[in-house]
Amino acid sequence: xxxxxxxxxxxxxxxxxxxxxxxxxxxxxxxxxxxxxxxxxxxxxxxxxxxxxxxxxxxxxxxxxxxxxxxxxxxxxxxxxxxxxxxxxxxxxxxxxxxxxxxxxxxxxxxxxxxxxxxxxxxxxxxxxxxxxxxxxxxxxxxxxxxxxxxxxxxxxxxxxxxxxxxxxxxxxxxxxxxxxxxxxxxxxxxxxxxxxxxxxxxxxxxxxxxxxxxxxxxxxxxxxxxxxxxxxxxxxxxxxxxxxxxxxxxxxxxxxxxxxxxxxxxxxxxxxxxxxxxxxxxxxxxxxxxxxxxxxxxxxxxxxxxxxxxxxxxxxxxxxxxxxxxxxxxxxxxxxxxxxxxxxxxxxxxxxxxxxxxxxxxxxxxxxxxxxxxxxxxxxxxxxxxxxxxxxxxxxxxxxxxxxxxxxxxxxxxxxxxxxxxxxxxxxxxxxxxxxxxxxxxxxxxxxxxxxxxxxxxxxxxxxxxxxxxxxxxxxxxxxxxxxxxxxxxxxxxxxxxxxxxxxxxxxxxxxxxxxxxxxxxxxxxxxxxxxxxxxxxxxxxxxxxxxxxxxxxxxxxxxxxxxxxxxxxxxxxxxxxxxxxxxxxxxxxxxxxxxxxxxxxxxxxxxxxxxxxxxxxxxxxxxxxxxxxxxxxxxxx
Numbered sequence: 226x227x228x229x230x231x232x233x234x235x236x237x238x239x240x241x242x243x244x245x246x247x248x249x250x251x252x253x254x255x256x257x258x259x260x261x262x263x264x265x266x267x268x269x270x271x272x273x274x275x276x277x278x279x280x281x282x283x284x285x286x287x288x289x290x291x292x293x294x295x296x297x298x299x300x301x302x303x304x305x306x307x308x309x310x311x312x313x314x315x316x317x318x319x320x321x322x323x324x325x326x327x328x329x330x331x332x333x334x335x336x337x338x339x340x341x342x343x344x345x346x347x348x349x350x351x352x353x354x355x356x357x358x359x360x361x362x363x364x365x366x367x368x369x370x371x372x373x374x375x376x377x378x379x380x381x382x383x384x385x386x387x388x389x390x391x392x393x394x395x396x397x398x399x400x401x402x403x404x405x406x407x408x409x410x411x412x413x414x415x416x417x418x419x420x421x422x423x424x425x426x427x428x429x430x431x432x433x434x435x436x437x438x439x440x441x442x443x444x445x446x447x448x449x450x451x452x453x454x455x456x457x458x459x460x461x462x463x464x465x466x467x468x469x470x471x472x473x474x475x476x477x478x479x480x481x482x483x484x485x486x487x488x489x490x491x492x493x494x495x496x497x498x499x500x501x502x503x504x505x506x507x508x509x510x511x512x513x514x515x516x517x518x519x520x521x522x523x524x525x526x527x528x529x530x531x532x533x534x535x536x537x538x539x540x541x542x543x544x545x546x547x548x549x550x551x552x553x554x555x556x557x558x559x560x561x562x563x564x565x566x567x568x569x570x571x572x573x574x575x576x577x578x579x580x581x582x583x584x585x586x587x588x589x590x591x592x593x594x595x596x597x598x599x600x601x602x603x604x605x606x607x608x609x610x611x612x613x614x615x616x617x618x619x620x621x622x623x624x625x626x627x628x629x630x631x632x633x634x635x636x637x638x639x640x641x642x643x644x645x646x647x648x649x650x651x652x653x654x655x656x657x658x659x660x661x662x663x664x665x666x667x668x669x670x671x672x673x674x675x676x677x678x679x680x681x682x683x684x685x686x687x688x689x690x691x692x693x694x695x696x697x698x699x700x701x702x703x704x705x706x707x708x709x710x711x712x713x714x715x716x717x718x719x720x721x722x723x724x725x726x727x728x729x730x731x732x733x734x735x736x737x738x739x740x741x742x743x744x745x746x747x748x749x750x751x752x753x754x755x756x757x758x759x760x761x762x763x764x765x766x767x768x769x770x771x772x773x774x775x776x777x778x779x780x781x782x783x784x785x786x787x788x789x790x791x792x793x794x795x796x797x798x799x800x801x802x803x804x805x806x807x808x809x810x811x812x813x814x815x816x817x818x819x820x821x822x823x824x825x826x827x828x829x830x831x832x833x834x835x836x837x838x839x840x841x842x843x844x845x846x847x848x849x850x851x852x853x854x855x856x857x858x859x860x861x862x863x864x
Contacts, residue, residue: 463492758835785811
């Protein structure tokens with residue numbers, strides 16, 4: 226049996242000298258000959274023996290935090306985590322058993338580990354997860370048992386987990402838009418139905434079922450954690466450029482009335498997510514965006530070994546953190562070790578080297594032998610992993626921060642806050658709207674209609690900005706035309722228009738496109754039976770993405786900070802067509818017609834791509850501007 230570290234025995238020896246006050250806080254009793262100002266913690270710092278040598282690396286980093294993967298399996302296929310087809314699973318016989326997990330945990334805790342986090346895959350799909358937590362809770366010296374979950378099963382299991390001793394929760398949620406949730410998680414309703422036997426049977430469209438089972442369940446889990454007193458409830462959001470980086474303010478605004486710690490995580494490389502540095506939004510760029518909205522944002526002090534840089538808006542209940550794994554790594558203070566589901570010890574997340582504790586355990590190794598193996602692996606841990614260093618060296622220059630583009634117009638950003646206020650209201654009421662924007666019932670005659678809305682403004686319907694209200698300015702007569710092309714200079718060369726002297730005004734544009742599918746493809750879309758998935762949902766997301774990327778697609782377009790994008794699709798049964806209407810809004814010196822037109826066009830192209838295996842006789846037509854408001858040239862409304 227391995228001896229306990231002297232520091233651990235010293236803590237035990239000190240326990241009789243500590244009593245509790247009525248609040249539960251420890252109070253040190255005075256000892257003869259000891260100064261009254263010297264408490265147990267100070268005494269430990271000055272007199273405790275060195276941390277366990279087995280868990281201390283050659284750079285003096287002391288590892289007190291262990292992450293244990295309970296399973297390789299997951300009920301989602303998030304784009305940043307694994308490929309759509311999943312990963313090759315280890316045979317069950319090669320995975321750690323419950324007893325092996327507890328044996329290793331007991332050994333690590335005896336050596337000084339005081340925090341264990343259970344991970345996956347998705348740990349809450351393991352049948353005996355509650356029992357594992359309960360038995361870990363019995364380990365003397367273990368202060369914190371945490372879990373990282375996608376939240377799908379959290380509301381159902383959390384009461385049992387809390388009674389068993391679970392003390393910390395991290396919940397992954399990368400978007401507040403239900404349709405985008407389906408897109409990121411790559412899970413449709415029929416797939417989730419096979420994984421959720423406790424869900425009442427009901428005739429859902431596949432997209433609607435997913436929204437009920439996915440987005441709703443995660444929000445329900447967060448609500449349950451708050452209800453049970455977890456504070457703060459940590460919400461992990463992996464930020465990806467062009468996908469969810471437009472929701473930063475919405476996430477932060479949730480912390481105003483809720484005890485959340487929203488943690489923005491820089492997009493990181495894993496084997497299955499086809500790493501691309503262009504997708505990464507750096508910590509500094511995210512922070513710039515937040516400061517534009519909340520200049521009073523304050524940094525909070527943190528522990529030396531913390532991976533998070535934490536901030537709070539004064540007066541808000543919750544806080545916001547940044548996990549800067551890529552732009553400002555925390556290798557120098559890393560105190561974490563990991564055990565994979567098949568029993569391999571990893572001393573670094575980025576490292577490829579592993580040592581199998583399972584094999585030695587099953588070969589009958591004693592605790593002393595296991596400790597020597599663990600100590601050797603920890604001792605080989607590098608100051609900063611070589612793969613990460615080379616990756617950062619070889620990466621292209623980081624995208625410019627918002628401040629280098631010139632400060633965004635605060636008026637345009639403030640339009641977005643109302644969406645978060647509405648979301649906070651929904652969260653308080655169990656976290657899901659009564660009518661989901663993308664789960665509208667298909668109408669009985671003429672047209673079937675669904676809505677997508679990335680932001681909702683305070684002066685519009687909370688579901689989405691309708692084309693009519695979006696172009697609400699009073700017509701100001703015929704559009705004044707120019708006698709020359711503004712993107713061509715005096716010598717006939719292409720040139721970008723200088724908008725520096727133009728006044729900032731609210732700009733709104735609505736564009737239309739039609740996709741004539743033919744009867745076969747139309748019926749498959751109407752019944753949501755395409756093998757590729759829900760074509761309308763994908764087309765809506767594509768339209769939103771395209772609006773935000775217009776300046777990268779159209780060479781002489783200015784970058785515009787959009788405050789609102791809506792893509793609406795209607796099924797026209799008479800003509801076997803889909804009518805697409807895209808509306809964009811911004812506050813600035815240049816219009817958003819191109820954003821609206823690009824959104825409608827790319828949405829139409831996406832529908833073609835989704836349906837081309839069924840029919841090549843699809844026609845895209847009627848791509849046109851319906852209306853635009855704002856700017857010196859006046860308003861335009863197509864009659």
